[in-house]
Amino acid sequence: MTERLVVSPSPHWKTDKTVPALMLDVVIALMPAVIASIVFFGWKALAIILTSVSSAVISEAIYEKAVKRDITIKDYSAVITGILLAMNMPPGVPLWMPAIGSAFAIVIAKQLFGGLGCNFVNPALAGRAFLMAAWPLHMTRDWLAPGFFGGVDAGASPTPLAVLKGESSGVLPGLWDMLLGNRAGCLGETSIIAILIGGIYLIWKEVIDPRIPLGFIGTVFVLTWVFGKPGAFFQGNAVYHVLSGGLFLGAFFMATDYVTSPVTARGRLLMGIGCGAITVLIRLWGGYPEGVSYSILLMNLVTPLIDRVVVPRYYGWKHEARKEKAL
């Protein structure tokens, strides 16, 4: 009889949310963006995604086999890292780059720090930052003009952000093209509609907290509207800034990573606002045209600090810090 009595600490809440189920939801949510990237950039996009995913899964399996840990490739987390890294690559890169980037993301940024749940930065973004530092020319020049189903090879084509910053000359695509994804850019960042479909699915399934993406995008909107035009306030092209670059992809799929974002509601809002502020700082005054990935990486690093600041108050208790002050 006693064996049937399960003793465990609270909360006694049964949930059917498991790690693989949550991760599978993210994979499903990424599908519209994956399909959009294949539509606009053709077989090259498909090849990059497949290379990146298989490299992520294989390196996870090899590493875990080598250090005799449980093999966790079935929880889809490596698949997500692979897809997200591919989504962050320019469509013209040689295929060995996603392979190396995924292996770096999984082995160095994730597994060496203890595997899923222990990485201090988003692995896919760490992989991207590594590729950016290692082969900057490929990561900033291998853009392709979009075309339906592989009619892609129009040569290098500048991204809207580079044009906006005055680094390249070119015609800015119209707003409708920006929404649909018919513009130069990284594989998965171009189609705002596809990302929104996935993002809304994730919010509906309660996989992600809308505070991070809304705080992120809202901050970018306000700040680019206020400061976007040099020499004048409140005249920036905020709508265009919000739609270009990797903002939507980063806000919905990368800043919301459980492991590297704060756990409280206020903390998540702070995370979103911080990401947005750093992004605008880099876009308007920094050395790169785009700052989404670095802003998320930087906010990943301060996530433990945010969590410390926004500890919720227990009923009947005073904040530790305030108590000390009172003494």
Add this chain to the structure above:
Amino acid sequence: MKRSVFYDFTKGFIEENPTFRLVIGMCPTLAVTTSVVNGFWMGLSVIFVLVFANVFVSLLRKVTPDEIRLPVFVILIATPVVIVELVMKAYLPAMYEILGIFVPLIVVNCIIIARAEAFAFKQPVLNSLADGLGIGAGYTLNLILISGIREFLGTGQITIGSFRFPATPFFEPAAVMLTPPGGFICLGLLMAILNVLLARRERKTKAQAV
């Protein structure tokens, strides 16, 4: 128990490897290891300074008052550093240009002050000489290893004078390896590998003892 001179020499390679086990002298380890030639000359300079300082600290250990031992160490270390600096300036001006500030900074390299304080000040001359040679040689090997990996991955080939291997890089070099992040990544991975190997050896000897 009298320490074995031979042990004091060999411990610098693995057990008390300055970079990977004692984790001291990291500043030049990260800064100059962008090419094998730099690493080699930096290592050689450190060996010379370390042996010189160790031997003289050990010789003078009985007459050095405890209270002023650090100033004495600094003088004993600064002397060979100036010798190295002037010799390098005279005979290897190109190398001196590259290593630049890191040659005079050997004065404050913690490997040397650590060995003086922790070892030479308490040990006989012969042991101190062996210790200086061993730790210095271990350090030089580390520098050559790290700089070899970084130069190979970062430029695609290893250049020593007019000798290049391989003659043309067979892959696209990753510029990141020549930058500080690349240095940290390389150092961290090597340290991890050495720790894993040593932990494995320790487990084996323990299992045999039981």
